[in-house]
Amino acid sequence: MTSDTSIRERILVADDEEGLRELLSDLLREEHYTVATADTGTAVLKRLESGEVYDLLLLDIKMPGVSGIDILEQMRASGNDTPVIMITGYGTSSNAIRAMQIGAYDYLMKPFDNEEVLVTIRRLFEHRALASRVRQLEQRSPEDRMIGRSPAMRDTYKTIGLVASSEASVLITGETGTGKELVANIIHQNSGRKGTFIPVNCAALPETLIESELFGHEKGAFTGAMAQRKGRFELANRGTIFLDEVGEISLPVQKKLLRVLQESEIERVGGAGAFKVDVRVIAATNRDLLEEVRTGNFREDLYYRLNVVNLHMPPLRERRGDIALLVEHFLSKYRYKPTAQPTRISEEAMERLETYDWPGNVRQLENEIERAVTLSQGRVITSQVLNLGTAGQPAQIDLATRVRNRDGLVAVLAEVERIMVQEALRQAEGDTNEAARRLLIDSSELAARMRALNPELAEA
Ligand SMILES: Nc1ncnc2c1ncn2[C@@H]1O[C@H](COP(=O)(O)OP(=O)(O)OP(=O)(O)O)[C@@H](O)[C@H]1O
Ligand SMILES: [Mg+2]
The missing domain is CATH 3.40.50.300 (P-loop containing nucleotide triphosphate hydrolases)
Structure with missing residues (x-):
């Protein structure tokens, strides 16, 4: 009926009444769930035993032979905790109570209306999603992040x-x-x-x-x-x-x-x-x-x-032992393409990072690595690519101070160039053609400038 069923939850509908089976499966398919059906309790057990996996079972309580209750009991006994919603006949509340006691998620009493069915199922899947998110958060120890x-x-x-x-x-x-x-x-x-x-x-x-x-x-x-x-x-x-x-x-x-x-x-x-x-x-x-x-x-x-x-x-400078670990972490976080291997870093560059004072602490280290990764394009990061000295945020160049300091035109221009190239690469997520467009130069010129800034690239 629909094409994108594969990503939706799989529901097994089991009822011995053909009319009800069809009504439910049509309704659920219209909501883009993937639906399978069974007409007896034995058929349900067979499907489960053959290893079929569902996100939800809708089970009629009363089926000839194996009942919905029997199925639920066997499932729970064998450690299968797939959620179950029971379908009960009108006025059979004792069965409904029994079903809830042995671990049904909810029950639907015949005759039910379509909206009630859908709301119950949606709520179930929302609860499941929430519960799994909470579990995820609980399992994630602080050390992981x-x-x-x-x-x-x-x-x-x-x-x-x-x-x-x-x-x-x-x-x-x-x-x-x-x-x-x-x-x-x-x-x-x-x-x-x-x-x-x-x-x-x-x-x-x-x-x-x-x-x-x-x-x-x-x-x-x-x-x-x-x-x-x-x-x-x-x-x-x-x-x-x-x-x-x-x-x-x-x-x-x-x-x-x-x-x-x-x-x-x-x-x-x-x-x-x-x-x-x-x-x-x-x-x-x-x-x-x-x-x-x-x-x-x-x-x-x-x-x-x-x-x-x-x-x-x-501050980071009081726990220099963590620097190498953080560098590894950020290298793999900012690999120049999502699929690429983390970039490596040369020994002398690492030594520079480990002895630097880090006035902007971990944030500055993170920015530094991100920029270095984009500029090295998967090759080894050398200390030439690093931009240490200017603290904190993407370097701000105070030209008046630089003139007063006699830093020299050539050195400052080279720094401006490196910052612009790095920033363009960062904004373009490492795509050199896009970075060149952002800088209003063509990609061969960008490649040449990158080679001049990073001798590692030239050697390749
Ligand atoms: N120990 C750490 N491990 C991994 N990442 C870290 C660590 N410490 C900080 N970071 C990262 O460094 C960046 C800065 O951290 P955060 O924003 O928490 O700092 P802050 O102390 O609040 O800074 P500010 O005072 O400037 O607001 C964030 O991206 C954060 O994820
Ligand atoms: Mg903060």
């Missing part, structure tokens, strides 16, 4: 393990790019909390908007408030709110925030009253918050509320 085996990182994993499932507020401190947001995310994923992880970058929100961002507002609360809007706290209900750069919040908003934390209640701007929310708070800052407390820019009581547990992310 957080790279590092240094003593400092081991301490971090330990603290995450200890605090994740508690309600305690966590304050994550550390320099830029050390992985504060990543840690916050991992804490949430391991917390067992059912809600969402909602990050808020407090530094990026203008003072006038932050309150309504955090707490929401009612329609007409201020000019421009055209409709009611939920705040981030409300969105994070039953989940986690991540207050990034919390040190940037103004004193009046700090006061409101403190109240929310104390009462677990929020009130929308222009709202009629407060209501309860259940939100785990994780905050992060790269400022010295205690110093801000001392100078009166940050409320002391709020500081202690947020800092129930402190997690300090050490």
